[in-house]
Amino acid sequence: MTFTLAAWLHTLSPFLVRFTDEFGIRWYGLSYVLGFLAGWAWLRYLARRGLTPLSEQRVGDAMVSLVVGVVAGGRLGYCLFYQPSLLTDFGGGFPFWGVLRLTQGGMSSHGGMIGVALAAWWIARGVRQKSGEVTGRVPRLHVFDLVALAATPGLLFGRLANFVNGELLGKIVAMPGETAPAWSVKFPQEAFTGHAPAGQAEALAPLVHAYRVGAESDAQTYERMLRLIQSGGQSGRELAAKLEPFISARHPSQLYQGVCEGLIIAAALWLIWKRPRTPGIIGAAFLALYGVLRIATETIRLPDADLAVQRLAGLSRGQWLSVLMLAGAGALAWASVKWGGEKLGGWGVRPSGPDSPARS
Numbered sequence: 020m021t022f023t024l025a026a027w028l029h030t031l032s033p034f035l036v037r038f039t040d041e042f043g044i045r046w047y048g049l050s051y052v053l054g055f056l057a058g059w060a061w062l063r064y065l066a067r068r069g070l071t072p073l074s075e076q077r078v079g080d081a082m083v084s085l086v087v088g089v090v091a092g093g094r095l096g097y098c099l100f101y102q103p104s105l106l107t108d109f110g111g112g113f114p115f116w117g118v119l120r121l122t123q124g125g126m127s128s129h130g131g132m133i134g135v136a137l138a139a140w141w142i143a144r145g146v147r148q149k150s151g152e153v154t155g156r157v158p159r160l161h162v163f164d165l166v167a168l169a170a171t172p173g174l175l176f177g178r179l180a181n182f183v184n185g186e187l188l189g190k191i192v193a194m195p196g197e198t199a200p201a202w203s204v205k206f207p208q209e210a211f212t213g214h215a216p217a218g219q220a221e222a223l224a225p226l227v228h229a230y231r232v233g234a235e236s237d238a239q240t241y242e243r244m245l246r247l248i249q250s251g252g253q254s255g256r257e258l259a260a261k262l263e264p265f266i267s268a269r270h271p272s273q274l275y276q277g278v279c280e281g282l283i284i285a286a287a288l289w290l291i292w293k294r295p296r297t298p299g300i301i302g303a304a305f306l307a308l309y310g311v312l313r314i315a316t317e318t319i320r321l322p323d324a325d326l327a328v329q330r331l332a333g334l335s336r337g338q339w340l341s342v343l344m345l346a347g348a349g350a351l352a353w354a355s356v357k358w359g360g361e362k363l364g365g366w367g368v369r370p371s372g373p374d375s376p377a378r379s
Contacts, residue, residue, distance in 0.1 A: 297360070
């Protein structure tokens with residue numbers, strides 16, 4: 020990022036390594052890898068400490084199920100909740116189906132959680148041996164608790180990647196040319212989107228025209244200008260200085276949501292689990308905390324610009340999905356009280372046996 024007199028001008032590249040304009044190692048993909056590794060390490064730690072009946076040997080298999088659940092659920096959730104046309108889009112070049120074109124849209128965190136819930140159900144079933152015997156069964160509600168804890172690093176890394184990509188923009192705190200708070204961020208990506216401030220396209224027209232090559236459209240030229248800024252060279256810095264006065268300053272809503280979803284929830288769940296808890300309580304707490312914090316932070320984050328209906332009864336689509344999460348939290352808490360069984364875990368309590376998880 021380039022520091023201005025007030026706000027930060029966002030100049031980060033979405034690529035860690037870029038081989039061509041559209042191909043390389045992206046921070047967004049890397050965030051998923053880091054999230055899965057952190058989740059695996061956390062589950063392995065819990066198993067080694069004897070805080071769960073899920074054996075250390077099964078953690079790897081469990082992570083495979085979770086990876087499939089997150090990726091499939093996240094992508095299908097995005098298509099269902101935000102861009103249903105991708106479900107019936109068959110045509111064009113490889114990979115031929117809109118759902119598989121990850122450059123069109125992205126992932127839905129709510130959809131990913133549904134995928135994780137299905138993966139948790141699968142993990143709890145245990146493993147069927149050749150003899151027909153099923154081994155390694157784990158209480159289903161307890162698996163929900165485990166994946167709730169393991170999911171928080173991935174949520175943090177995902178929001179950091181959203182920030183690097185300059186997507187999921189927050190509300191404007193200062194219009195172009197106005198004095199902006201030092202904590203705010205200027206995202207050049209706002210131009211040529213539904214969230215661009217009024218009159219920005221007209222004000223940018225001379226600068227865009229100066230950089231146009233051949234028969235490029237304004238959007239194509241601006242995309243190339245962004246790549247030049249993100250390259251970090253002298254010409255990129257010069258262009259950034261020219262562009263900065265035309266960009267509004269915004270709340271870094273991605274960072275707000277990263278702190279809430281990845282750090283605050285993780286700390287709260289860990290504190291709750293200091294004592295052994297009835298299976299399902301940690302999962303219910305996760306759903307409740309995520310729902311409340313997501314509803315709160317989306318008062319600052321803007322809805323996706325391409326949605327025909329961005330708010331319904333004053334709430335965004337993400338907020339309505341979070342309301343459903345609150346209902347799910349109540350249902351899971353009720354199931355925990357009714358069917359949870361004996362308490363498990365409790366990192367503040369010494370395990371009752373050398374090879375058994377802490378119980379009460």
